Amino acid sequence: MAFIVAEPCVACKYTDCVAVCPVDCFYEGVNFLVIHPDECIDCGACEPVCPTKAIFPEDDLPPKWKEYVALNADLCQKWPVINKQKDALPNAEANKERENKRAELSLEAFAG
Helix, strand or coil: CEEEEHHHHCCCCCHHHHCCCCCCCCEEEECEEEEEECCCCCCCCCHHCCCCEEEEEEHHHHHHHHHHHHHHHHHCCCECCCCCCCCCCCCHHHHCCCCHHHHHCCHHHCCC
């Protein structure tokens, strides 16, 4: 069972999770992060450090965000790995508590 990044990460992209991941299983899009399900070792280090509470064990993912299982699996194949912490998006703090951000999720890879 892998961990899944869900909707609260959209438009925030804090990278506290990246800093604690021992296996570099995070991948970076323009305004979202995903976890590669085959690389995640289920250590759980990322979950408690996420400022938006966007990371869940797959079995505990709220039903309203089930599509994020497939999104994580798909997008990790297309996006570059991120293995160093960086600043969150400029409006991350304002977007942190906002809901219903799925339409804002960019499928573009971060080209940094």
